[in-house]
Structure formats: structure tokens, C-alpha cells
Amino acid sequence: MKREIKDKLLEGITYIASALSVLVLGAILFYLLTNGLHLIDWHLLSSNYYSSTANASVINDYEYVPMSDYSGEGIYSAKWGIAVEDITTSHNEDEISVVYVDPNSPFNHMESTVAGEEGKASSLSEGSLIKNIYYINENGETKFLSRVQMGDAAKLIGILDDQATGIVSCNFQSLGGGIRGSIITTLYLIAVSLLISLPIGIASAVYLHEYAAKSRINALIRQGIDTLTGVPSIVYGLMGVTVLFPITQLVGATSTSILLGGLTLAIILLPTIISSTEEALIVVPQSLRDGSLSLGATKSQTIFKVVLPCAINGILTGVLLGIGRVIGESAALVYTTSTVINDYPNLLSQGTSLSLMIWTIMSGEQPNFELASAISLIILAIVFVINIIVKIIGKRLARSFV
Amino acid sequence: MLVNKKRVKRNKSLDKFFHGFFMAMALLSASFIVIIVLFVFAKGISPFLPGYEYGQVNIISFLTGSLYRQDQGIYGIGFIVINTLVCSFLALLLSFPISVLTALFIAKIAPKKLGAIMQSVVELLASVPSVVYGVFAAGVIAALIKDLASSLGITTFGGSSMLAVIILLAIMIFPTLTSMATTAIKAVDKDLEQASLALGATRTQTNFKIVLAAAKSGIFAGAILGLGRAFGEATAVAMVAGNKLFGPTFDLFDITRTLTSTMLAGLKETSGLDYDIRFSVGLVLIAVIFVSNWVLNYVKKKVGNN
Amino acid sequence: MEEICFDVKNVNLFYGEKQALKNINMQLLKHKVTAFIGPSGCGKSTFIRCLNRMNDLIEGCKVEGEIFKDGQDIYSAKQDIVDLRTHVGMVFQKPNPFPMSIYDNIAYGPRCQGLKDKKKLDEIVITSLKQVALYDEVADRLHESAMGLSGGQQQRLCIARCIAMSPEVILMDEPTSALDPISTAKIEDLVLELKKEYTIIIVTHNMQQAARISDYTAFFLMGEVIEMDITDKIFASPGDKRTENYITGRFG
Numbered sequence: 010m011k012r013e014i015k016d017k018l019l020e021g022i023t024y025i026a027s028a029l030s031v032l033v034l035g036a037i038l039f040y041l042l043t044n045g046l047h048l049i050d051w052h053l054l055s056s057n058y059y060s061s062t063a064n065a066s067v068i069n070d071y072e073y074v075p076m077s078d079y080s081g082e083g084i085y086s087a088k089w090g091i092a093v094e095d096i097t098t099s100h101n102e103d104e105i106s107v108v109y110v111d112p113n114s115p116f117n118h119m120e121s122t123v124a125g126e127e128g129k130a131s132s133l134s135e136g137s138l139i140k141n142i143y144y145i146n147e148n149g150e151t152k153f154l155s156r157v158q159m160g161d162a163a164k165l166i167g168i169l170d171d172q173a174t175g176i177v178s179c180n181f182q183s184l185g186g187g188i189r190g191s192i193i194t195t196l197y198l199i200a201v202s203l204l205i206s207l208p209i210g211i212a213s214a215v216y217l218h219e220y221a222a223k224s225r226i227n228a229l230i231r232q233g234i235d236t237l238t239g240v241p242s243i244v245y246g247l248m249g250v251t252v253l254f255p256i257t258q259l260v261g262a263t264s265t266s267i268l269l270g271g272l273t274l275a276i277i278l279l280p281t282i283i284s285s286t287e288e289a290l291i292v293v294p295q296s297l298r299d300g301s302l303s304l305g306a307t308k309s310q311t312i313f314k315v316v317l318p319c320a321i322n323g324i325l326t327g328v329l330l331g332i333g334r335v336i337g338e339s340a341a342l343v344y345t346t347s348t349v350i351n352d353y354p355n356l357l358s359q360g361t362s363l364s365l366m367i368w369t370i371m372s373g374e375q376p377n378f379e380l381a382s383a384i385s386l387i388i389l390a391i392v393f394v395i396n397i398i399v400k401i402i403g404k405r406l407a408r409s410f411v
Numbered sequence: 412m413l414v415n416k417k418r419v420k421r422n423k424s425l426d427k428f429f430h431g432f433f434m435a436m437a438l439l440s441a442s443f444i445v446i447i448v449l450f451v452f453a454k455g456i457s458p459f460l461p462g463y464e465y466g467q468v469n470i471i472s473f474l475t476g477s478l479y480r481q482d483q484g485i486y487g488i489g490f491i492v493i494n495t496l497v498c499s500f501l502a503l504l505l506s507f508p509i510s511v512l513t514a515l516f517i518a519k520i521a522p523k524k525l526g527a528i529m530q531s532v533v534e535l536l537a538s539v540p541s542v543v544y545g546v547f548a549a550g551v552i553a554a555l556i557k558d559l560a561s562s563l564g565i566t567t568f569g570g571s572s573m574l575a576v577i578i579l580l581a582i583m584i585f586p587t588l589t590s591m592a593t594t595a596i597k598a599v600d601k602d603l604e605q606a607s608l609a610l611g612a613t614r615t616q617t618n619f620k621i622v623l624a625a626a627k628s629g630i631f632a633g634a635i636l637g638l639g640r641a642f643g644e645a646t647a648v649a650m651v652a653g654n655k656l657f658g659p660t661f662d663l664f665d666i667t668r669t670l671t672s673t674m675l676a677g678l679k680e681t682s683g684l685d686y687d688i689r690f691s692v693g694l695v696l697i698a699v700i701f702v703s704n705w706v707l708n709y710v711k712k713k714v715g716n717n
Numbered sequence: 718m719e720e721i722c723f724d725v726k727n728v729n730l731f732y733g734e735k736q737a738l739k740n741i742n743m744q745l746l747k748h749k750v751t752a753f754i755g756p757s758g759c760g761k762s763t764f765i766r767c768l769n770r771m772n773d774l775i776e777g778c779k780v781e782g783e784i785f786k787d788g789q790d791i792y793s794a795k796q797d798i799v800d801l802r803t804h805v806g807m808v809f810q811k812p813n814p815f816p817m818s819i820y821d822n823i824a825y826g827p828r829c830q831g832l833k834d835k836k837k838l839d840e841i842v843i844t845s846l847k848q849v850a851l852y853d854e855v856a857d858r859l860h861e862s863a864m865g866l867s868g869g870q871q872q873r874l875c876i877a878r879c880i881a882m883s884p885e886v887i888l889m890d891e892p893t894s895a896l897d898p899i900s901t902a903k904i905e906d907l908v909l910e911l912k913k914e915y916t917i918i919i920v921t922h923n924m925q926q927a928a929r930i931s932d933y934t935a936f937f938l939m940g941e942v943i944e945m946d947i948t949d950k951i952f953a954s955p956g957d958k959r960t961e962n963y964i965t966g967r968f969g
Contacts, residue, residue, distance in 0.1 A: 016615035023520050026512035027529050030589075033582055034532055037539065037547045044550065212436035220433055222776060233441030239636070239700070240447060241643020243671055247693045248447040251454050279440050296813040300875070303769060304826035304882055305803030307422050309429035314825070315815050337540025340645035340671070348679055367542045368646050371549060372675075378550050385543040392538045400534075418831035419800055426799075 041389070045382025052136060053187055053383060057352040058366075060185030062140070065119035065131035066178035074113040083108035086166045089176065090114030093139065093162045104138045105162050107181075115176040122178065136184030139165070145175035188384060190352040194267055194360035198346075199335045201271025201356070202278055203328060209275075210282030211324060215312055217283070218290040238280045246344030249273030253345075261357055268356045270346035274335050281334060282327040289323020290316065292406060322406045326399050333395045336388055339364040348372075363388055448697065455694030458687050465684035473691065478657045479668065481677060486688050488673065488695060490658035495669045495699065497659070498573060499641035502580035503634060510585050511623070511630060514592035519618050530593070537586035545647035548579040553651050560664050567664050571653035574663040579647055584637035591636060595629020596622055628711065635707045642700050645671035670696045720747040722886060722916045723768060728782035730763060730772065730940075737763050739940045741782070745933075747885075750908060750917045752927035752948065755937030756963065761920045762810075764937070765888050768918065769805040770798050803830070806879035807888040811895045812871035814863035814878075819846075819855055822863045822874060826882040845877040849907055869900025876907065880915070887911065889919040893926065905930050924964060928952050936960045 076090035083092035090111025096104055110117050116133040133139070142154045152172075159165040213234065221227040250265065253272045262268060293316050301311040317324075339362075347359040348369045354360035361369055367384050370377040457463055459470040468486060476487010513533070517526045553570030556578075560567045599622050607617040623630075653666025654676050660667040674689045674696075723745040730738035738760050745751050753761035763772065770791065772778045783790045791801055803826075814822050823842045824832075832838060842859070846852035851873045855866070863874055872892060879887055889908070893901040908917055908930050921927050927934050928948060935945035936957075944957045955961045 012613065012616075016613050019615050019619055020520055023512045023516035026509045027516045027521070029509055030513055030536060030585060031529075031532055033585075034536055036551060037543070040547055040551050041543075209436050209440060212433045213440040216433035216437035220430060221437070230437050230441040233444045234437075236444045237440075239639050239704075240444070241640075241645065241671070241696065241700070243643060243645040243674055244447060244451060244693055244697060247451050247454075247690055248443075251450045251690075252446055276443050279443070283440065294813070296809055296811060297815060299771060299774070299807075299809060300813040300815065300878075301825070301829075302774070303771065303802055303807035303809075303888075304829065304878065305799055306826070306829040307426040307799050309426045310422065310829045312429070314829070319816060333538060337538075337542070339540070339542045340675070343646070343675060343678060364540055364542045367546060368650075371542075371546060371650055376549065378546070381546045382550070385546050388540060388543060392540065393535060396534060396538050419797070422829070422831070423797070423799065 038389075041382045041386050044379050045384070045386045048379055048383035049386060052134075052184065054192065055189055056183065056187030057185055058187055058190060058350045059352055060138075060183050062180065062182050063131060064122045064178065064180050066122055066143075067115045067176050068118050068120050071115055071118045073115070076111045076113055079109055079111065081109055084162050084166045085109070086169050088170050089116070089173070091116050091133065091166075091169075093165060095162045103161075105159060105165055107133050107135060107137045107139065110134060116179065119179065133179065133181055134183075138182040138184070140180040140182060142169075142179050143177035144169065144173040145177060146172050147174055149174075151177055186380060188363065188366060188387075190350060190354055191361050191363050191366040191384075194346070194351065194354045195336060195362040197267050197354065197356060197360075198271045198274055198342075198362055199332055201268060202274035202335055203331055205272060205275035206278040206282055206331065207324075207328070210279050210327065211286050211317070213279070214283045214286035214290060215317070218287050219308075219312055219316065234280055234283055237276075241340070242277060242338060243340040243344070245273055245277050246341040248276070249341065249345040257357075263357075265345055265347045265359060266357045267346050267354055267360050270342045270362070271356075273341050273345045274338060277338065277341060278331040278334060281330050282324075285323050285327035285330060286320060287323075289320035289326070289406065292323075293319040322402050326402050326406075329395045329399050329402075333392050336362070336391055337364055338362070339368050343368065451690055451693050451697065454687065455690035455692075458684060458691055463684075465687070468684070468688070474695070477659070479673065480656055481681075481685050484684065486684075486691075488670070488692060490660075491668050491670055491673055491692075492695060492699060493659040494573075494667045495642060495671075495696075496703075497661070498576045498580060498667065498669060499638055501577045502584060502641050503638050505577060506581040506585050506588055506637065507634060509581075510588035510633075511592050513585075514589050514596055514630075515618060515623065517589075517593050518596040519622060520615075533586050533589045533593075536582075537590065541583065541644060541647040544579060544583055545650040548575055548647060549650045552578050556664070565664050568653050568666050571651045571666050572664050573660050573667040575651040576648055576667060576669065577663075579651060580641045580644060583644060583647065584641050587637045587640055588630075588633045591633025592626065592630045595626035595633070598629065599625045627714070631707075631711045631714065635704060635711070638703060638707070639700050642696065642703070643671065645675055648672050649675045670699070719749075721745070722747045722786065724785040726783045726785070728764075728767060728780065728784060730760075730767065730781070731779045732775070733777045737940050738767075741942055743935060743942060743945055745916070745918060747916050748912060748914075749932040750912050750919060750930055751933040751935065752931035753918070753920045753935050753937055754922075754924055754927050754963075757922075759937040760940040761935075761937040762890050763940075765890055765918060765920050768886070768888055769802050769807055771807065773798065803882055804884050805886045805888060806882055806884035807890065808872070808875050808879055808892045810891045812868055812875050814866070814871050814874055816862065816864055818860045819863045819866070819874060820859040823878050823881045825878065830882075841881050845881040846874075848880055848911070849873040849877040850903070851877060867900070869896050869903060872896060872900065872904060873907065876904075876911075880911070884915065886916045886918065889917065891920050891922055894922055901926075924952075936963065938963070 076087055079085045079092055081092065083094040085092040091107065091114055092109035093105050094108050096106045110133050119131045121127060121129040121131040140156050144152055144154060146152050154168060217231060249269055253269055256272065257266055257269045297315050297319065298311055301315045342362060342365045346361065346365065348361060348365060349359045350366055350369055351358055351360035363384050367381045371381050458468045461467055473486055473488060475489040477490040478485050478487050479491065517529045521529060553575050556572055556575050557567050557570035603621055603625055604617050607621040648669055649672040652669055652672040654672055655666045655668045658668065670692055674692050721744050725741055725743045728738055728741040729736065741764060753765060755761050766772045767780060767784065772780060780792060784792060789796065815825065820842055823845050824838045827838060827841055843852060846855065851870060854870060863871065866874060893904050905926065911917060931948045933945065934948040934951045936943045938959055944951065944955060944960045951960065952964060955964060
């Protein structure tokens with residue numbers, strides 16, 4: 010049967026086409042996982058992007074307690090409870106890096122001597138680079154051990170084990186490469202954009218669905234909002250710096266800022282918020298509105314007390330989709346929040362969201378694929394979870410008023 | 412009677428206030444599109460006007476030029492427009508058949524469970540942010556192209572190339588095309604299918620001949636939407652475009668430059684004309700999207716009428 | 718001497734081009750139950766919705782003529798619609814409790830009028846529920862969702878919600894059409910009980926129901942009132958052939 014073969018062939022092609030998209034999704038996940046997964050840990054989430062130098066001295070009332078056993082990587086000093094190894098940094102410098110610090114180690118009981126934060130608890134941690142150490146020798150003299158004198162990891166441990174009877178202070182460099190600042194920036198952006206976009210969006214949806222009669226002006230309003238969906242996000246960025254920048258200046262912004270990025274995102278989110286709210290309003294049965302009005306409630310009372318509470322799922326969907334959009338947005342922010350990674354962001358400072366941070370580290374001279382993959386994984390995890398929740402809400406919404 | 416006259420009056424004025432408030436918000440939402448176009452226009456047109464503070468730019472040479480040297484102050488974007496059009500259309504050409512077939516698979520051919528899984532795959536692809544696609548393009552697509560090119564004896568700029576842009580865009584517009592096509596195919600009248608089946612056509616024949624034909628308007632709408640997205644895609648494209656200084660580029664393995672990658676290139680340390688000219692490029696981008704939308708919708712109407 | 722509640726004069730109603738009510742004239746009496754009967758699409762539901770101006774919500778709906786209540790035309794520009802609805806309550810075809818607690822459902826109307834006093838609200842809720850004989854059934858779950866009640870209970874809740882506003886008139890638009898016979902009987906008993914205090918106007922599909930509970934009956938056909946009289950008279954000796962045909966079940 011020729012026809013049967015032809016049919017099978019055509020069906021086969023659709024299977025192949027579908028397999029292609031699965032392949033792409035799989036390839037993306039595989040690439041990101043192999044390149045980025047090993048970077049994802051508490052350090053990545055909690056530390057600064059820029060490495061910083063720290064000075065700390067062992068606290069006065071530290072009492073030496075014998076260290077526990079350690080059999081992991083690196084060269085371990087059983088006496089001082091610290092394991093180190095030799096590494097080469099991305100700037101091609103040989104450094105001694107900490108791989109383990111025992112809880113009882115003096116290096117774990119230090120306080121900062123950096124100007125401005127004296128007395129703040131400090132400690133060597135995994136990834137710290139040791140720069141110099143002051144220790145007490147057998148004669149009770151305080152000795153200085155510079156980075157050059159240390160040589161390599163083995164030599165450093167040798168000196169500490171053989172000559173030191175006490176540790177005084179230590180100069181070290183924190184590892185950096187963390188994304189804490191970008192996480193905070195992202196949260197700021199989510200807060201600002203939703204705060205602005207939700208009331209405007211919900212009110213617009215209410216007008217379009219509850220008030221607007223069929224008229225030319227209302228058709229035009231709808232057209233205007235629909236057209237926003239098709240505007241590329243980079244163009245929103247251009248709009249942000251021209252139209253919204255003066256608004257942020259009113260509250261004291263002197264450059265592009267996170268606030269400006271948030272305001273720009275608020276406008277980007279409007280169509281999403283409006284359409285998901287409206288979809289939920291459509292599902293609210295007319296009989297509930299009639300019931301409320303027949304009890305002498307005004308139209309706005311009906312909307313606030315009956316209609317909007319019934320539409321809460323749709324509004325929630327809008328919020329979630331909005332969060333997803335903010336997390337994923339990059340092009341509009343390049344113009345409005347700048348591409349400078351900021352470890353200590355505030356509303357009026359510049360900074361990068363997680364996505365924008367990826368753009369920054371990928372568009373530099375030396376693209377950092379591993380960090381970019383790690384951040385991508387974090388973003389994808391959030392976005393996928395949001396997707397699943399939205400789907401569940403959608404199913405509930407479809408059943409809610411049957 | 413429970414009616415409190417004072418309260419009724421207050422309720423009434425509150426009601427009026429909220430009516431006005433809702434309407435004002437809707438008007439505000441709708442006005443943003445006008446604000447965007449107006450302000451980008453005003454700022455984008457300024458370098459071509461006499462008396463522009465950093466030296467007037469000739470609009471003709473801007474629009475038709477084939478050299479873009481920020482360092483020398485030469486801004487010609489004619490070739491960039493061509494590059495953008497070529498890359499986007501080729502991406503659409505690549506993505507269109509795959510997405511239509513996938514949509515047909517999801518809506519008609521796949522067993523129910525498999526169809527639902529595929530739908531989720533498409534939704535997940537749709538939710539991947541563009542920078543993540545960019546990382547994937549720079550890390551995987553570009554690397555593959557580099558290997559492919561060197562096996563053909565061609566050297567590339569680390570894999571950044573027109574081909575990489577096209578494949579990237581094809582992947583990025585795939586979810587839009589597929590979900591629009593799936594919706595269109597699912598909306599096809601069941602009677603139409605049954606009529607075809609009753610005439611002795613097989614399911615597959617019906618799917619390919621009748622269903623696709625009936626859904627073509629929706630599928631085409633998806634293509635228009637996808638193309639718009641391809642034109643406007645910025646960060647991901649900029650990661651693999653390479654930003655060539657002249658053109659147009661027609662060699663798949665050569666680097667290229669699109670409107671959006673131009674707008675992003677070297678933004679960090681720039682000011683004056685080089686900053687303002689990005690608004691002009693943005694204005695051209697809006698024009699390209701608007702004109703292509705208009706033309707394609709015209710074509711769609713023509714095709715739909717036949 | 719009977720008091721007049723609504724005096725309807727020459728009412729015509731249009732949905733766009735289509736005329737749905739033709740030249741309606743009638744007087745509706747206070748503290749009586751008036752039933753509107755007639756086949757589907759005859760205009761009886763449309764007309765009852767004129768009495769509290771619920772038709773205003775429908776786009777393209779236009780009403781001509783006058784309906785006087787207490788000497789004022791409710792379609793005149795002076796009439797406040799919201800105010801009208803606090804005096805003329807309505808119970809709908811399908812029970813439509815709000816998705817909130819039983820208590821909040823009943824307190825909804827008074828709260829919209831600005832009543833915040835917890836004691837007064839409690840009192841209103843309890844008396845309203847007692848009046849519809851629902852209190853004993855729900856006393857221990859006043860703060861649970863009203864959506865958990867049975868259909869009949871929901872409809873009685875809607876009636877309680879309506880009388881919580883102490884209206885003068887209660888409009889009932891086929892209030893039992895979605896209910897089982899037992900629930901229907903309870904609602905009918907309730908109507909007879911309520912007419913002591915309220916003017917009740919009820920649209921019904923069920924002629925036996927009209928005969929059982931109403932004092933006056935109006936027969937609607939194709940947007941016109943064919944006949945209106947004391948219920949017993951309408952059912953015993955209708956004046957119009959069409960009424961007789963309908964009542965004896967020849968159509969409808």
C-alpha cells in the first residue's frame with residue numbers, strides 16, 4: 010500500500026520535528042548543568058562578586074583546643090586545623106587557597122581589623138586566598154610571614170607546623186565571584202515593577218472589562234495596550250532613559266538606577282498583568298455582580314468586594330508571570346540600570362539583575378561561561394517553578410465557578 | 412430601612428471617583444505606546460536636525476551607509492538593516508516548518524499524553540530568558556559552528572557568525588510559532604475533518620491537506636509575531652553576532668551586525684552622538700517592525716482570501 | 718383601600734432594534750404576592766428586572782414609559798439607582814451566594830451602606846437567617862463558606878441576604894426553577910410568611926406555584942400583558958382565550 014507508507018512517512022516527520030525541540034531543551038539543560046552546576050553553592054549565593062582583601066586578628070580569649078581529624082583534599086595542618094592547596098587564578102597568578110578550616114582552628118576565631126569594621130567576626134573560609142600571616146615562634150617573638158616567604162601550600166603548612174606556637178593575625182583575600190548583589194537587585198526590581206504595575210494594570214483591566222462600552226475610544230485603548238506586547242524590550246529601554254529618567258531625578262537619582270529599571274519594567278509588565286486579570290474577570294459569573302448590585306451596592310463596591318476577590322487567581326497568575334519576566338529581562342535594563350555589577354545595591358544606585366549580570370560577564374573581554382551557566386541554572390529553576398505554579402492555578406481557575 | 416443618606420452620598424461620589432480612576436489608568440496604559448514612539452522619535456531624529464550639538468549627521472548616508480565605525484564617527488546602517496532582515500527571515504524559514512510540524516504533532520498526531528508533554532516542552536522553551544539562550548548560543552552553537560567551519564577549512568571568529576545568529580533566532584522564535592500554530596490547528600472545525608474522512612481520505616492526509624490549510628491564517632499570524640520577536644531580540648543576538656564594521660554579510664560563517672546588536676555595542680563607555688545615534692537605530696528598528704508587520708498582514712489578507 | 722406599590726404606565730422595552738416589552742400597564746399592590754406567568758421568552762423576567770432597573774446593566778437596552786413608586790418615576794433622571802435597589806431587593810433564578818462566609822454574605826448589603834457596628838450586624842444576620850428558617854441549620858457554621866450549602870439552602874441564604882436590607886419589595890425571578898421539590902416547598906412556605914412584611918413579586922414557570930402562593934397573577938405573552946387579575950379568578954375563569962389555553966396546558 011503506497012498510501013500507507015506515505016502516511017507513515019509524513020507522521021514520522023512530525024515526530025522528528027518534535028524530537029528536535031526536545032533535543033534543544035535537553036542540550037540547553039545539559040550544557041548549563043555540566044558547566045554551571047558545580048558552582049552553585051551557598052558561597053555563590055551569599056558572597057560578593059568582587060573579591061576583597063581582609064585583615065583579621067585572632068580574638069584575645071581564644072583557647073587552643075586540639076583539632077579534629079581531616080582527610081579531605083589539600084595539605085592539612087593537624088596543629089592549626091587548616092587545609093590549603095595551590096591554585097592558579099583566572100588572572101594567571103599562583104595562590105594558596107583554603108580548602109578547609111576546622112571549627113576549633115584559630116583561623117575560625119578572628120575579628121576584623123579593617124578600618125570601619127573593627128571587631129566584626131571574621132574567619133578564613135573555603136576559597137580564601139592567604140596573603141600573609143603573623144605568628145608567634147618558639148621564642149615568643151611575633152614573626153611576619155609574607156606571601157613570598159610562604160612559597161607554596163606545602164611550605165606554608167611546614168612553617169606553621171614546625172615553627173609557630175600561636176597565630177596572631179592573617180591577611181587574606183575573599184574569593185568573590187558571588188551573586189548576592191545581583192539577587193538583591195533582582196528583588197528590588199521585582200518589588201518596584203510590581204508595585205507600580207499591579208494597580209495600574211488591574212485598574213485598566215477592570216475598566217476594559219467592567220466599564221468600557223463598545224466605543225471607538227475604548228477600542229483604541231485596547232489596541233494601544235495590545236500593541237505594547239509587540240514592542241521589543243530594548244525599545245522599552247530607550248523609552249526608560251528618556252521618559253522615566255526625569256521622574257527618578259525627582260527623588261534624587263543622578264544616573265541610571267535600579268529604580269529607573271523597575272519603572273521601565275513596570276511598563277513592560279502592564280500587558281501581562283492586564284491580560285491575566287481580564288481573563289480572570291471574564292470567568293466571574295455575571296450573577297454575582299447582579300446579586301451585589303441588587304443589594305444596593307454601588308458598582309465600585311461590587312468590584313472591590315465581589316468581583317476582584319473572585320479574580321484573585323488571575324491576578325496571582327499575572328504577578329507570577331511578571332516576576333518571571335523581570336527575572337529574565339535583560340535588554341531593557343542594559344539602558345536603564347547600567348551593566349555595572351554592584352555588590353551593595355540600593356534603589357538609587359546602579360546594579361545588575363541576575364540576567365543582566367550574565368550579559369555583563371558574557372560581553373566582557375573574557376566571557377565567564379561557568380558563572381554564566383550557574384546563574385542561568387538558577388534563573389531557569391525559578392522560571393520553571395513559576396511556570397508549573399501558573400499551570401496549576403490555571404487549572405483551578407477553569408474549575409472554580411462550574 | 413438601613414439606608415443612611417449621608418453614607419449613600421459618599422458612596423455615590425466614591426463610585427464616581429473609582430469610575431474615573433479606572434478609566435484614567437486604562438488611558439495611561441494605552442498612552443505608553445504613544446509615549447514610546449513619540450519620545451524615541453524625538454530623540455532619534457535629533458542627530459539629523461541642523462543645530463545638533465555634536466554635529467549634524469546626514470540622514471541619507473545614515474540610512475544607506477555600509478560602514479559603521481563608532482571610533483571614527485561614521486554611522487551608516489543600511490547594511491545593518493539588510494543584515495537584520497536577512498537573519499530574521501532565514502531564521503523564520505528554518506523555524507517555520509519545524510514548528511508547524513511540531514504543532515500538528517501536538518494537536519493531532521501524538522498520543523494524548525505525549526502531546527501534553529510536548530506542549531510542556533514548548534512552554535518551557537518559551538519561558539527561557541533570552542540571555543540564557545545567549546549563553547547557550549555562545550557556548551554550544553558557536554562552538555559547533557567553529558568546529559564545522561574548521562573541518563571545511565574556514566576560519567571563524569570563535570564561531571560568532573551569521574549562521575549562529577540565524578540558528579539562535581530560529582530556536583528563540585520556535586515557541587511563539589508553535590504555540591500559535593497549535594492553537595490555530597486545535598480551532599479547526601471538526602466537521603471539516605469529518606467531511607474529509609468521509610470522502611475516504613486517511614487521517615494523515617486530512618491533517619496535512621485539510622487541517623493545515625484551514626489553520627493557515629492562525630499559523631501565519633504566529634509567523635508574523637515570531638518575525639517581530641526576531642527583529643527585536645537583543646542581548647542573545649549580540650553575544651554571537653560579532654558586530655562587523657561593514658557589510659552587508661551574506662556569508663554564513665562571517666560575523667554580522669544587527670540593529671539590536673548595534674544598539675548594545677559599547678554602550679557602557681559612551682556618550683554624545685554615539686549614545687544618541689542608538690535612538691536613531693531604535694527608531695529604524697521600530698520602523699522595520701512596523702513596516703514588516705503591515706506588509707505581512709497585507710499578504711496574509713491576500714492569502715486568506717484565496 | 719389597597720395601597721399601590723408600583724404604578725406602571727406604558728412601558729416599552731427594546732434590546733437594540735428588537736422590542737421585548739410592549740405597552741405594559743399595571744398596578745402592583747403592597748403586601749401582596751403578585752405572580753407573573755407565561756411561556757419562555759414572553760418578557761416576564763425582563764419586566765421584573767425593570768422594577769429595580771437591573772436592565773440598565775445590559776448594553777443596548779432602552780426603556781420607555783414610566784414606573785411610579787411612591788409617586789416618583791423610577792426611570793426619571795432624579796432617581797438614584799443604587800438607592801432604588803436598597804428598597805427593591807431581588808432573588809435570582811440560580812442561587813448566587815458570594816464566595817465568602819455565610820455571615821459575610823448576609824452582612825454584605827448593610828456593610829455596603831456603611832454599617833460597621835458588630836453587634837448590629839450580628840443581630841441583622843441572625844434575624845435574617847431566622848426569618849428564612851435557615852438559622853438552625855447553619856448556626857454552628859456561620860463563618861464557613863456559603864458555597865458549601867445545598868442548592869435550597871443557598872437560595873434561602875440569598876433571600877436572607879435580601880431581607881437583611883429590610884427592603885419594601887422583594888423581586889423573585891423564578892427562584893425555585895433550579896431546586897428540588899422539597900426545597901421548592903420550603904421557599905413557597907417562606908414566601909407566604911414573608912408577604913406579611915414585604916411586597917413580593919414573583920416570576921414563575923410553574924402555574925401551580927402561582928396558584929398556591931400569589932394573590933394576583935399577570936399572564937405575559939410575546940412581550941404583552943394579556944390579562945391581570947386576582948389569582949383565583951385567573952385560574953377559575955380566565956377572561957382571555959389565550960390565558961385559558963396556557964393555563965390548561967395547550968402551549969407553553
